[in-house]
Amino acid sequence: MEKERCKWCLSSDKMMQYHDEYWGKPVHDDQELFAKLVLDLNQAGLSWNTILNKMENFYAAFDGFDIEKVARYDEAKYESLMQDAGIIRNKLKIRAAINNAQRVLEIQKAFGSFDAYIWSFVDGKSIQHKISDEAEVPASNELSDRMSKDMKKRGFKFVGTTVIYAYLQAIGVINDHADYCFRNAELQ
Template sequence: MTELRRCNWCLSTDKMTHYHDTYWGVPLHNDQELFAKLVLDLNQAGLSWATILNKQENFYEAFDNFEIEKIAVYDENKEQELLQNAGIIRNKLKVKAAIVNAQKVLEIQKEFGSFNKYIWSFTDGKVLQHQVNDESEIPATNELSDKMSKDMKKRGFKFTGSTVIYAFLQAVGVINDHADYCYRQAELMD
């Protein structure tokens, strides 16, 4: 029996491998799940994905399972509670960004019908299939992440720079950056 080849970045822990095999790059279309990924990716800024992955369950618990309507009305007391929670990233700017971004997602839902429609409108609903021979070739940003980041910032989103948005687009399957030799690459082709 041959072992499946995977992207090298996921081989460090069983948790990373499971995330790679099950979630990373799988097209998401649920507003709440898309929002959760956005908040997790903005919390990754300056940190490793392993750090966020290890705290993921704590994030879901602390942020009411990423219910957008609840987070949008978090008050100062809830902010302080989050900043005291050692199970998440206790960064005031990132906590505030989650709240502001929930409010902005609600505005987008009114304008576009859903956060999903907004996110996928940048590619006309299509997955961008990248040819990745060597993982070192994967950029930190691209034209798409630049464009989406610029639009989100114009709308008032926080912590949505092009690098954060590129990681988000990979995670939610808008961009398929699985390496050519990875078994998931072919599985996630259109």
């Protein structure tokens, strides 16, 4: 019998795999938290499918999202990223990724890890939304507003409340799998 999934992921096998294996699964690795932040900020104004189809290219172009390496990118590396057709060639988004790597290093010094900072907003526990109709899923909420404001104050770029809400869903801080979806129960 076919597993029932959130309707948003049914458009392709790649989307279903992302949904089944990654979306909403709690992430606690700083490098992966940074990677997902960069991928989500690149999604702004685009479909997730666009990002998903370029994900391998992003990992290659950004040195596996090694935070220290990305934080040290110079103008020559920025220019090479601007020429890389395999990623989103948006100068503000590329500059934001480099800037945000530098901010993550500051967070690590202040909090011990990026993970400790991110999960401190929810006392280390995922928020379990009860979603029966995917149209009920908001684009932002009080948590994404609060985190976005704090991150902006710390110098992060491209971290508006909508980007942060999508990020929180992706890294499992918020479980927005529909109640009929098989992943919802697995992530409780």
